Every structure is written in structure tokens, then in C-alpha cells.
Amino acid sequence: MSTIKRETALHVGLIGVLFCLCFLLPAYHQGNLARIMVLATYAVGYNVLFGYTGLLSLGHAMFFAAGMYGLGLAMQYGGVPALPAFFVGILAAAVLAALVAVLALRTIGVAFMIVTLMFAQAAFLTILHFGEWTRGDEGFVLPQATRQIAGLDLTDPVTRYLAALLLFSTVLLITARIMQVSFGHVLVAVRENEERTQMLGYNVFRHKFAAVVISGSIAGAAGAGYALLFGYVGATFASVHYSIFPLLWVLLGGAGTTIGPLIGAAFMFYLIDYSSSLTSAYMIIAGLVLVLLTLFARAGIVGEIRRRWVPWLP
Numbered sequence: 001m002s003t004i005k006r007e008t009a010l011h012v013g014l015i016g017v018l019f020c021l022c023f024l025l026p027a028y029h030q031g032n033l034a035r036i037m038v039l040a041t042y043a044v045g046y047n048v049l050f051g052y053t054g055l056l057s058l059g060h061a062m063f064f065a066a067g068m069y070g071l072g073l074a075m076q077y078g079g080v081p082a083l084p085a086f087f088v089g090i091l092a093a094a095v096l097a098a099l100v101a102v103l104a105l106r107t108i109g110v111a112f113m114i115v116t117l118m119f120a121q122a123a124f125l126t127i128l129h130f131g132e133w134t135r136g137d138e139g140f141v142l143p144q145a146t147r148q149i150a151g152l153d154l155t156d157p158v159t160r161y162l163a164a165l166l167l168f169s170t171v172l173l174i175t176a177r178i179m180q181v182s183f184g185h186v187l188v189a190v191r192e193n194e195e196r197t198q199m200l201g202y203n204v205f206r207h208k209f210a211a212v213v214i215s216g217s218i219a220g221a222a223g224a225g226y227a228l229l230f231g232y233v234g235a236t237f238a239s240v241h242y243s244i245f246p247l248l249w250v251l252l253g254g255a256g257t258t259i260g261p262l263i264g265a266a267f268m269f270y271l272i273d274y275s276s277s278l279t280s281a282y283m284i285i286a287g288l289v290l291v292l293l294t295l296f297a298r299a300g301i302v303g304e305i306r307r308r309w310v311p312w313l314p
Helices: 003-024 027-052 061-078 082-104 110-129 157-180 182-192 194-199 204-230 241-253 260-276 282-296 301-308
Strands: none
Touching (some): 027 260, 157 182, 182 194, 182 204, 260 301
């Protein structure tokens, strides 16, 4: 069996398992997994930029928030139906990503990281400044009656789970396909040796620009999906730690792997969930586990599995 067929079978099999879990899990874990899939979508977008292209961003929360507020404001003040508002959110994130890319890609290395962090802080402060519309830290709740698509009530737990699965599956398959074609191969080449890629005749800036826009658009889709499925829009999602989270999820799961973001997001979610049930100082336990995992599984969970036992894992 060819590598591409193996990868496709893995992705389809994973989607099939997630679909079956919808009907097997108790309500609590079903709700958790729906949330994890939306957050994993965010991590998949981050992985395109960091895991495959090698650009470390500390400002991805602004794209997640752009998608969230693009949808939320369109529905709350414009009366736009849920599905068109979802695409408004993606468009808002894509436009912001393009503007940030034009300026941030003039820098490299640590400077790129700092510039993206500065842009994210500017976006966060902008949200707070226009608190009359955004409600700032308090945020606003989307009415249940508006959270419907084609007559499907997205507040229903099963419908919400399946919608989250559709979002995650679509993004997973699209990004997996991108990495199988020449464009994705060039992104990996940029990560490994940008100067050599430039010497081979590839337009490095254009590829990096496209990577930022694709990554930002996926993050925006996750933000819009989160607001639509869970009914809340708030400035918290534009803060610094929501830029750190996808980095942690990707590192834990395996940077540059297609299913790593899901594994990393699920692992961290349940690590915090379990440790918080043991003690109020749960972050000490979570931090210790993360440090140990970083020391002894430097490639991440999926990355270590690929390195040690299954070399064809995408």
C-alpha cells in the first residue's frame, strides 16, 4: 500500500472512530470531545505555520478571536444567519492574517515571534477599547434561537458534536492533502533550510505568506465554530494564553504530524481535568507531566510513535 493511501486510511479511520464515539460516550465526555475537536482544529491551523513551515507565532489568538468576533458581531448586530456568519468569521481572520503576514514576514526568527505577539496584544486591546460593541472581558452570549443551520439546532449535544466533527474532519483532510502536494513539500523545505529553498528558485516569501493566511483562516474557522457551537464570545479568547495553548498542543502531540494536534489537545484537556479533581494546585501536576513529556518525548506523542515504531505516520 502506498504512503498516501495509508495516510488517507488513517485519517478516514480516525474520523470513523470519532463518529462512533458520539453514540458510545456518556454525555460528559461527549461534550468534552466536541470542545476538544474544535480546539484541535485551532491547533491544526497552528501546526501548518509552526509544525510544517517552522514559523513560531505567539499571536494566533488574534486569528481565533477574529473568527469568533466576525461571527458573533455579524449575528448579534447584523442579524446574519449562522452559516453566512460562520464564513464572515473565516473571512475576517483571513484578511487579518494577510495584513499581519505582509508586515510580520519582514522579520525572521525571534523577531517574528515578538511581532506576532505585539499584533495579538494590539488586537486584544482593540477588543477591550470597543467594549460597547464587544462587551470586553464580559463578552456576550449568542441566543439559542439563532444557533441553527438548515433547521438543525446546534445547541443539541449530538448535533453539536457532529458539527464539531465535521469542522475538524474538513480541516484535517484539507491540511493533509496540502502536505501531500508540492506546495506542502516546499513549506517543509522552508522549515528545514530557507536559504537553500530560495536558491532552488522557490518564492519563499509567497509560500510563507500563504502559510500564514491558511493558518490564520483555519484558526478563524475554529474561533467561529467555537462561538457558534458553545454560544459565547469574549475577549478572553484573544489573550496571550490562547496563543500559547495551540503551541503546547502541537508540541505535545507532535509538530509536523497531521493527527498530533488532536492528540495533544485531548491529552492536555484531560490532564488538567483529572488533576483538577485531585487538588486545587492542579497546575503543578500538569506542569510536571508536561515537563517529563518534553524531556523524554521531545518529538511529541505521535512524533515519538513515528520515530520509534511507525515511520510512515503523516
